[in-house]
Amino acid sequence: MRLHTLTVRAFGPFAGTETVDFDRLGANGLFLIHGPTGAGKTSVLDAVCFALYGSLPGARGKDDSYKSHHAPLDRRPEVRLECTVRGRRVRVTRFPRWERPKKRGSGTLVENQKVVVEELAGERWEGVTTRPDEAGQFIGDLVGLTLDQFCQIVLLPQGEFSRFLRASAKDRRASLERIFNTGVFRELEDWFAEHATRLRRKVEAADLRVRESAGRIAETGRSTAPEDTEELWAWASELAALTAAVADEVAPVVDSVAGAREEAARALAEAQALDRRRTRLARARAGLDELLEQAEWRARVEAGLAAAERAAAVLPLLGERDARRTALAKAALVRDQARSLLPAAFASAAGAPELRAAERGCRDSLARAERLRADARRLRERREAIARFDRHLARIDETLERARTHLADLPAAIADLRGRLGEAQGRAGRVEAAEAALAAAAQRRDAVAEHGRLSAELDRAEAAHREAVDAAQAAREHVLSLRERRITHMAAELALGLAEGEPCAVCGSAEHPAPALAATGSLVTAGEERAAQAAADEAAQRRSAAQERVAALRERAATALERAEGRDPGTAAAEVAELTRQRDEARAAVDEARRTEEELEGLADRLERTRAHEAEQARQRSETAAHRDGAVEECDRLAAALHEALGGEDVDLDARVQDLHAEAELLAEAAAAVEEHGRAAGELDTAEAALAEALAGAGFADGAAARSAALDERERRELRSQARLHDDALAAVRAALEDPELAAVADLPPPDLSALKAAADEAALAAERAVTLRGLWRQRADRLAALRAELRSRLDDCGPVLRRYRIAEGMRALTAGTAKDNTDGVRLSAYVLAARLEQVVAAANDRLYTMSDGRYELRYTVDKTVSDGRAQKAGGLGIRVVDAWTGAERDPATLSGGETFFSSLALALGLGDVASAEAGGADIDTLFVDEGFGTLDEDTLEEVMDVLDRLRDGGRAVGVVSHVADLRHRITGRLQVVKTAAGSHIRHAG
Template sequence: MRLHRLTLTAFGPFGGTQTVDFDDLSTAGLFLLHGPTGAGKTSVLDAVCYALYGSVPGARQGGGQGTALRSDHAAPATRTEVTLDLTVAGRRLEVTRQPPWERPKKRGTGTTLDKAQTWLREYDPTAGAWKDLSRSHQEIGEEITQLLGMSREQFCQVVLLPQGDFARFLRADAEARGKLLGRLFDTRRFADVEKRLAERRRTTETQVRDGDAELLADAHRMQQAAGDAMELPDLAPGEPGLAEAVLGAAAVARSTAREQHTVAACTLAAAESAQAAAGRALDDVRERARLQRRFAEARERAARLEQGAEAYREAQALMERARKAEAVAPALDLRESSEAEHRRAAAAEARARALLPDTFAEAGAAGLAAAARRTAEELGGLDSARRAERRLAELLDERAGLDRQERADADLLQEAEAWLDDWEETRTALQTRVDTAQQAAALAEQLAERREPAQQRLRAARLRDQLAQDTDRAVERVRTAQEKTLRAKQHWLDLKEQRLNGIAAELAAHLTDGAPCAVCGATEHPDPARKVAGHVDREAEEHALTGYQRADEQRAEDERRLAVVREALAAATAEAGDGPAEQLAQEAVELEERYTQARSAAAGLHAAQERLRQAGQEYERRLAARQEAAVRTASRVGHRERLDRERAALEEELDRARGSLDSVAARAGQLERRTALLTDAADAARVAEDTAQRLKDADARLADAAFRAGFETPQAAAAALLDNAAHRELQRRLDAWQHEDAAVRAVLAEADTAAAAREPQADPESARRAADEADRRLRDAASAHDAAGRRCAELDRLSVRASASVRRLAPLREEYDRVARMAGLAAGTSADNERRMRLEAYVLAARLEQVAAAATVRLRRMSSGRYTLVHSDDRTGRGRSGLGLHVVDAWTGRERDTATLSGGETFFASLALALGLADVVTDEAGGVRLDTLFIDEGFGSLDDQTLDEVLDVLDSLRERDRSVGIVSHVADLRRRIHAQLEVVKGRSGSTLRQRGTG
């Protein structure tokens, strides 16, 4: 990468446009960048970094915002811009960047924010012109990063060599060096490998411990199943040998459980034999006791039968008399039923005759039947009269319907005529309502378009008033911040000037007898300067600088906020205008009221249109109804005349059929009732005559049946009869006595019962207690046998499960051992890692070894062959090794730590280290050639001879066609280096003055 031209506008301390011609400066290979403190030397390097990466290095970066990069001396209308012309990877490119900018508005007051812009162009040598490549920030950033092969941090470390950082690198511990090298060489992937191995180790360790915990849980279950007869191993989850110990203890427990199960089986067999013998003895005693009770109960029942023998014989006599009376029972039932039937028939005849006129009181059944036939014939002649009566009713209903229709049509015609007379007035009123609603709808639509703009203007006016107050407060804060910044800056500059005035005393404080002076190199110090009262040291100066920087940052933040508020105020003012918010609010309220009224009036448009349409339909309907009513009126005249003629004929016929009654129906009802009464009376008379004859026949049959059965009178036979309940009860008593007598005789005749009665009295309770005791012993033995069986089964199941767990955990335990060994090696905690070097440190150590080798080439020349940088793997104290850096002094032949170098030695050692690191990082980034380098301060600590040697080394870089820019205050360098770029500080901003080789 070679820089050709850099153009700055309103950047940092440069208020105007400044140009740097690196081609002219690089002709000599070595050029000097100098100027007073605060003039802007570092800003030139910042501009190079900003042009390439869109941000400035380290703590100076402000997020790429215009407020952090823009010059305070620039004119308000001048935009900040950086343009860099360079050659990289064989391509001539031009990068132009403009940060965000708060520019003044073209119209009105206030500012507006322009977005950041970036251009990338490439020079076409065949066409001899520049061509545009991209205007995208992202695309340009990716293109530059890919071509350079370095990130912004690597570029700032390699191209813009900060000597202070490398001086600290020489004195830093292994951890600090690891952070810097890891950032430059991007060894995060090796740290990720360490992290991944550690996570894998923790995961597998957790899995192994979980598996061992499950195995121990199964062992505890086996111990519980074995009745605490199993001894568990005194090992924790994860410890080796746990699986074998658990499986061995389980085998012992299973063997003991099987022996216990065999003993329990023998005990159970003996208990079963004893329980069977006790059961048989109990059954024998219970059977003998039952037979003895049966014999005693039979003797008691025989005695009770003997006492009831007389009652049995009396019951037998009653049963024999009742059997004889049963032969007379049918005749008795027939006579009783005949008598009851005759009484019912006589009563029915009396009731039927009571309903007849007195003329039929003496008539017999035949006379009543003849009268009923005559009345029925007269009733049949009234059918024609009934039809005529029904037709007359229909005629009357039809005539009444005609009258109702006539009245309804008359009302309809009257209403239709009245409505049609008002039709034109009604239609005009409805049409007027429709027109009015349509006009209101159009007005509401117009007002609706004006509502939102009015509300927006009102909101903008209120925001404008609020932002105006915020602007005043922001202006006051900016003014206060500017004053505070100026005071802090002046305070810092005063302290810096005081410290520079007393710097000799500060340098003298570090002088020791025999050691060379860092300024003059003398080893004798006869009169060192002394600190006076009020001496300002570095800490006080840095504290004042920090206060100034904080105040300046606060000022920039307040100015940014002021610009934002002003931009918002301008936008709100442009939208709201100059009208007061109260007036806009009143206009918005009036507009809202008019819109509400118009919308309310327009809401009835649809209803008015519907009313008009319905009124038109009603007009057509009433015209048609009036015409239909006139037609119906004409047709009703002839119909009414026909109905009147038919009515007169029917009324004449009905007068003849009704007689003295009001209607044919009444006459027919009278005849129907008389026919029914005569018929009922004739039937009742015939039934009464028949029942009287059957009663006489029943009396004769009863007397004959009683005589044949042996009873003197029918009444005696009736008294001997038993009803069903009494007969069943008497028969039950006889049967029960006979059955009981037979049962008692059978029991007393049983041989085993009689034999048992002759034996001694049985004792079932004693036999039962013996059997219960045998059952209890059997249950205990069975429970013990079952428990032993379950114990064996549970131990077998848990043993199988534990064996499966051990087999499942075996490969996982092997994986854990392997991963733990690899994680320990990578993390440097394993005993096999003798130097306790982490994987990332190992990789960085290799890089540091390359850097030390590259730096030694230049360090030997700078130190006249005295010093050599070497990498060391030795451990420091109890820490880890891998990132040690020592210097070998050829004069003494001893190797010592780089922290023991003096100030000047530290400078050229750090310079050699920086140049070596630049070579290694360049190779690491893909071999991108770096033709332009910048070296920061530190040359003031060198004596003349060492300075010549350092400049010779830097000048030798031209052998590789490189140009080196030195940033320094040392006055002697201005005489030694002819190509210079001077930064001149002025009240209106800094300017650049360039002097090339010519």
Template sequence: MRIHRLEIEAFGPFATAQHIDFDQLGAQGLFLLNGATGAGKTSILDAICFALYGAVPGARQEGKRLRSDHAAPSAEPRVVCEFSARGRRFEVTRSPAWERPSARGRKGFTTQQAKTLLRERVAGGWEEKSSRNDEVGAELSDVLGMDRDQFTRVVMLPQGDFAAFLRSKASDRLELLQKLFGTQRFEAVERQLARQAADAAKAVEENASELKMLLDKVASEHGQLGLTEAGTETDNAASGTVTDPGLWLADVEAQVGAEWKRREEQANQADSVSIRLSGALREDQEKTLRHGRLRAATQRSVLLELAAPRALENRELLAKHRRAAVLSGQLDAVDAAARKYQEAEARMAQLRGKLAAASLEAENPDAALESVKASIAILEARLPDEQRLEELAARLAVQQRDAARQRTAAEAAAAALKQLREDATLVETRMEPLVPVAAQMAETERAAKAAAELVGIVSRYSSAAGELNLLTAGHLEARTASQDLRQQWLDVRELRLANAAGELAAALEIGEPCAVCGSKEHPNPAAAVRTALSLAQEEEEARVRFEDSEKTVGQLADQLSSAAQVVAGLEAQGGATDAAEADARLAEARSAAAAAKEAADLLEQLRGRQEKLAQRLLTVQEEHAGCLQAEGQALSTAVLLQEQHAVLEEALSTLRAGYPRLRDRLEAVTEDCALLQAAADAGSGLVRAEEAQQEASASLEKALLASGFSSATEARNDILAPADVVGLETDLADFDAETARLDELFANEDLVLAAKEVSIGELPLPEAELAEAERLAAVAADDARATALAAGLAQKSAETVRRLRSDYEALAQAGNGPRMRARMLAELADTARGAGDNGYRMSLNTYVLAARLEQVAIAASERLVAMSDGRYTLQHTDAKAARGAKSGLGLEVVDEWTGQRRDTSTLSGGESFMASLSLALGLADVVQQEAGGVDIETLFVDEGFGSLDEQALEQVMDALEGLRDGGRVVGLVSHVAEMKQRITNQLQVVKGRHGSTVRIAEAVPV
């Protein structure tokens, strides 16, 4: 993953839009991110993380307000990040939730929700992928291959975190490693195994509990029967300590079965005695009942004979009533017709009085009724006009109020227009002198930048010139020394060649040919000064010294040439300029740039004010014109409504006939109509009542002649009251029913048998003897029931014990498998969580993380060896922790110079920084591989370089420069002055009263 471009606006300390080109910044593979404390260096890293993941790193996420407090109230916070990953190029734009001022001048704020836009570059153009937060998050997570925690620890290396990680305990390292490597699945396996072991153990406990419960039930059944033969074994069953449950269950089952058979025999004997005594008792009781029923029937027969005369009299009265009751309908009709006629006469007299009081026609109400109905129809038809009149009055009042309100608004808008025009003129007057000054801002900034570069060039030229002089003197001295060494070498070589004749002469023998000339005579052999071996060795040493000096001269010549090129290049860029003059130019250029910047800022503010005034002016003009137009429309509508109201009022005043409202007159006429209608209806009712009375009287006369009554009075006298009729009918019905019942009773076989027994002298037992027989039968029955109940209980207990024994054997057999599984799962769960025989107390999750930590230590050691000049390496250790604490995530440092291993907390400040940096880089490599081989092409290292000495800083920088291999870009965040001199490509963050800004300082070409 490589970051190409970042844009920040109204975010963190950055009020205005800031553009960072990481491709330009990282052209040399290494750049420095520096700035004053609080300027916003870390905010740039926050912006990258927010763009990719929608949140800033770690603890800074909590309570952090992302929108810049320096930005304008209406400025939207925004971060744009362009990056490439997995061969694709993306641009993500994010805006956090923020409070925007309400529109149209209203007070308060409106919450703007967070926004996201993801685009991908396809075929030379940008193609929108998604604007939904969740979809963009899922897409970026898939492309980057890392979550936020991994990204902030792999791409943005926080040295403080890894220094703490280096010195922390094994238990503290667990949390960070688990977040980075995502080993929660192994913890889930541990928890799952623990749950399965607990469930299996619970199943075993439940099985044992169920077996114990079955034994308790068997013991309970045994105890209910009162058996004590089992003795101690029964007590053991109750306490759960039976030695052989199967043998004990068989013994109990045999005892219960024998007890059941014994009680069954007792029950059969008691039942036979009870049946015999109850049969004899039943015969005596039946005889006593028969004779009692005979005596009662005889008494009832005597009473019935005494009531016979009264029953005959009642029959005659009831017959007369029934003959007269046939005429009751005609009699009631005559009475009802007379009452209705009298009521109709009274009603008619009352209505005539009311008509007279209302000055209405009483003799012929029908004609008056028609006239009133016609008036009602006219009034009802005009009622809507009166409602319309009220509506016209209400609308007229509304239009008049609206016209007045629009007039007031128009006057206020006119006053606002005047004030806005005056403000616009004032702003334009202030802007005129600022325009030419602000136009020079870009030119003055370039001049200030050029002046600053010239000061730097002058300073570097002075240093380079001094270094060139030193190199020139050193080169001349080395050249002279090399020439002297060359002469020494040549002298020794000459001496060796001269001594070669003596060496050959020493080898000559008389009579043997010379190796040089071939002569066998040797008249004057040369004498050797020194041995050939010593001269050859001396010559070789002289040659080596000369060649070494030549190499030194060559190196110095190269350095001299490079220094001369640097001095020439700096001189060509103006490095020979006087330093005081360059400083004066810089101060003058910066002053001009500051003045232009101030003018440009003020001009920008005034232009914003001018634009707002112009927009407000247009708005108020539109409001003024709208108010005038609305006022005219309201006045026109009011005039039209007033004319319609006057016409309608004139038409309705005649119909009111002096009443306040048309509805009041309609109510009065409606009351008259109702009175006339009631009088007409009463006259018709009186005629009908008279005719009904005459018809009822004629019908009654005919019925009297047909029934044999001489008059209506005679018929009324024979009619009985309904209660009397019911009483007579009841008495007669009771007399007839009692007669029938006695006839049926004396015909019953029991009474016939009782009469026969009385005639022959067979009387029932006396009461005392019968009570004794009942007592003996009851005792026998109770004994039979008790023995039967005891036998039933024994049978039930025998069946229950047989069933419980079968259930116990089946349940015991079924529990074998769960017990074996529980033991296996318990051992497996203990192993996974590091318990049991695991002396290291290393869980499965810790074991996996220990393997990852070992990989991290190996990767970190490769860089720590280079940084520490081959002295230190990091090594994972699984040594047992003290006091039985969990082990497996230990780290120790190995001192290769002494061969000793020691704890990481013993490292010095600089050594700790190098170790923690190596650990961070190694961890980044391992996590990168773990994340599927994601290629990290942009890397940030945050702070910590101030604890290093000059040599250590040199070694660390060499290691960091090695990270550039393969095109990787490394950004270092630091305040160290020496790093500012070493790294020429810099991203500088400058803080100010109105927010921070960024700028890129590039290397000056030589």
């Protein structure tokens, strides 16, 4: 994969649009990304990761909002990457999740992440997808690497591989699993463990079921089950056979006892039947005598029912006659009351026709009076309306006068405000220019202050650097002096190790005739030389750190001086103060223009509303005057009509209407009462004639006789029921006495039921006990046979489950490293990772040999380590460092800072090679190495740069991310990240 261009906007520290041309940077194969701390060097690499995978590695990927805090709120963040992967030119554009201002109103809205993937086909870009999930699948399949693998292979994060080099086996295991995606082997271990656990539970459950069946057999057969599972089947078979034999022997005894029980029960049943027939015969004879004594009562009931049937036809006519009499009396009372209320003028009207005629005359007079009263009410309403019209016209005239006064004053005020508005808008137009000038002046003032502060720091850093250089040089000279003295007196040092009779380490002779001697105090030991070398290395590190700090401060001071644009502190402060005053005046003019414009709009609106109000009031005055003239005309007409109808007299029409209405109502009530009285008299005569005819037909002398013979329906129904019960009982008794069965037992003696009952109970109890005993034995035999079959089935089920469990447990122990066959005690996942680590170490040693000048070599180990006082296996994931100068193995934690750096770099490059091959041999044409070069001395830096130069073979581009000043002179292609208060910027150099 080769990167071509990267464009970011409002992303991370970059507020604007910045573009990285990787083709230009990588033209020579090696380029440098440098800049001050916090400028955004790593953010360039983050943008590459985000464009490809939509996320960032590690802790930086937890926050999914990557919008720059320096950018305006409405600027949409964007990252675009153009690259070539496996011969395909691809362009990926991603828009991170961000909160944009609402287009209407206040507040913000969240827009989720979006993506556009395009591929170059010929000379035209064609869309691939715009869905995030499809884009992730497309990039993953094309690149062949996950996000973690990409960060480990392409970005080579130095700090993480330093931790990887010094990490424990457990932590190293987690890193390798993430890079090589070997979690499937850990999942396989877990599956074998879970599978063995499930089968163990099945074995335990099967054994429990067998013990449950044996317990039920023991409980049923009143026996004790053996402890050995192999003996259960024979014990259960013997117990079932013995129980079945006992059940067969009990059956004949039960049959004989059951026959005796049936014979006793039959004798008792015959005696009970004879006793019941004798009792029925005695009850029939007593009932016949009682019913014959009730014959006279039965005849009276029959006669009373016949008389009640005849009276039932007369009673309705009696009630009708009484009701007509009551209605006639009430009608006479109402008639007399109505006549008493009539006025004296109508007292002579005796009949209903005369009263109806008088009522019609009153209602005609009432109608005429009602019409006159409506005209009088209309006349009053018209006069009140004329008064309201006069008041309304007066208010309209007053309002018109005020409106016309305002219309005369408003135009002059509007013209004055327009002049003031033009002046204010002229002054307000300078706000943006004033703010821009003030912002630039403030940046220059801050740059002047920063330059002064950085200059002081630079002086101190240069003094510290000079001291560090002197100290490093003195320490190096001291080491060279000691080394020279040691070499000079090497013969004396070897002579001190000689002993009589032992061979010389140089010539091999056992005789030592003239061993070399050294002056007292001039011999240098190896320990003194190593201590001096360590002190020199530490001094060199301090010198490099001081040199890096001087370079960084010098660059920052130069940048600040460039941004100050030649101002001194006094000039910059005065310039900011003057521009602040001009900006405040412009802002005040803006506020004044806004207020004047609002006031002008208010006056113009008021003028329009006043004109509309004047026109509306004039229209209302015209309409009101027209309505008043109509009301005056109608008022004159109604007054003339009333004067003519009443003859000029002042008459109370309301009282007249009430009197006529009351007289009409009284006449109507009196006429209705007279007519109702006549109808009631005729209906009474009709009812009396019908009653006389019905009494004669029913045979009653008068109405009192009919009422005395009458019975209501409930009484008649009750008498009929009693008569029917008497007749039915008499028929039943006579039928019972005629029954041959009862006649046959009349002369037989009564049976001894007590004795027969006792004999039958004793035989039944004996039979019940025998049957229960036989049932218990038969049930026990059947139950034991069923349990025996269940036991056989469960014993058969145990075997296959136990065999599967033994196999699964063996596989679990083997993959977990606890089986005897696993002699190294290494888990399956650790074994796979150990093979990967062996490849990584072999690839790393190819480069480490060059970087360390042949001194160091990495070696992986499976030796036991001690943790918490207990020996544990490292699982094949241990790393040791072999020092060729001493032949001893060292812990990586004992390496110095520079040694740790190039060892970690070699390990990172080796891991990248192995992981790349694991991913299908993906071509990685662009690599990045992030930080760590400041810990190297000049010689080691040269060797590391040689290794990086060899990475360029085959057209590969390698980017170094560092702020070490020396690298700017060694690497011609550079990308500078400049940090400012308004956000970072990118510059190409070289």
